[in-house]
Amino acid sequence: MTEQHDADRLASLHRQIAELTGKPLAEIEAMGTGDMWDQLARTSLETFALGLASRHEAGQTYTLMNEGPAEQAKRGLENLNRVYAHRKLFPVLDPTVMINLWGFGGVQVHFVTFGPDDKATHRYVLMSELAEALAVHPAHADKWLHMEQEQALRAQREHDEEAGTLGWDYVLDVIDLGLDMIVDDPEAKPDRDGRRRSHASDALIEADRLLSFMTISPWNREFLDNSSALWGHAFRHAFGDKLAESPVFDSDGNAIPGKSAADFLGDTEGLTEEEAARRAIRGPGLPDDQD
Numbered sequence: 001m002t003e004q005h006d007a008d009r010l011a012s013l014h015r016q017i018a019e020l021t022g023k024p025l026a027e028i029e030a031m032g033t034g035d036m037w038d039q040l041a042r043t044s045l046e047t048f049a050l051g052l053a054s055r056h057e058a059g060q061t062y063t064l065m066n067e068g069p070a071e072q073a074k075r076g077l078e079n080l081n082r083v084y085a086h087r088k089l090f091p092v093l094d095p096t097v098m099i100n101l102w103g104f105g106g107v108q109v110h111f112v113t114f115g116p117d118d119k120a121t122h123r124y125v126l127m128s129e130l131a132e133a134l135a136v137h138p139a140h141a142d143k144w145l146h147m148e149q150e151q152a153l154r155a156q157r158e159h160d161e162e163a164g165t166l167g168w169d170y171v172l173d174v175i176d177l178g179l180d181m182i183v184d185d186p187e188a189k190p191d192r193d194g195r196r197r198s199h200a201s202d203a204l205i206e207a208d209r210l211l212s213f214m215t216i217s218p219w220n221r222e223f224l225d226n227s228s229a230l231w232g233h234a235f236r237h238a239f240g241d242k243l244a245e246s247p248v249f250d251s252d253g254n255a256i257p258g259k260s261a262a263d264f265l266g267d268t269e270g271l272t273e274e275e276a277a278r279r280a281i282r283g284p285g286l287p288d289d290q291d
Contacts, residue, residue: 044091103283105133139198229276
């Protein structure tokens with residue numbers, strides 16, 4: 001039964017790849033595994049870039065500037081292909097594969113990479129979908145994107161100088177898709193027509209950067225409150241009692257009697273690690289007595 005199940009899955013995959021690439025099924029079946037996955041990945045990148053530009057063009061939130069969806073998709077595909085040369089991106093064909101945003105919503109995973117053990121090592125979500133899920137204005141997301149890119153470049157340069165080689169690891173966690181768009185922005189200065197608009201873009205964001213993105217969400221304060229006890233447990237695991245003798249100072253610079261840095265940073269609020277983990281992902285609007 002297992003062999004038949006595997007054969008059925010492979011046949012289904014062959015059909016999916018043939019449909020996506022437009023190639024004859026017999027040609028796909030004749031491919032080696034590596035070539036087959038490479039063909040699927042490259043076709044999916046092209047389909048994704050064009051679909052995204054077209055979706056933004058047809059939507060109500062974003063307006064494409066200077067170029068139409070075909071031209072912008074071409075630029076996005078060029079960016080994706082440059083990344084693919086260093087980090088193989090494979091499409092997630094199941095749209096129900098999501099990342100839980102600590103109880104504040106969820107976001108679809110569009111691409112993954114695989115390590116030597118065939119386990120997913122990187123998961124990528126779409127910034128515009130992430131912004132919508134966490135109630136972040138597109139203009140704020142665009143500013144966050146540029147800040148992340150600048151920090152990644154600095155970190156990569158420092159790493160390369162120490163290693164004596166050129167690397168890509170730091171700059172591949174945020175993949176700018178090259179879209180040139182504007183959005184209505186009530187915080188922007190009015191243009192000559194009296195409209196308030198700001199530049200916007202879109203990007204693939206690796207899952208490790210979601211916590212950074214959460215800091216610009218209106219839910220940031222509540223998320224920090226929810227997760228504070230879990231951070232306390234994490235601190236205790238990492239440092240134990242190393243800061244037990246280090247004092248904590250008040251706003252006037254005076255040491256607080258009976259309070260150490262370990263007490264302050266490792267405060268678990270009386271919760272077990274399991275209880276703290278549950279509270280960290282409970283999302284908005286639950287008082288402590290309803291945990």
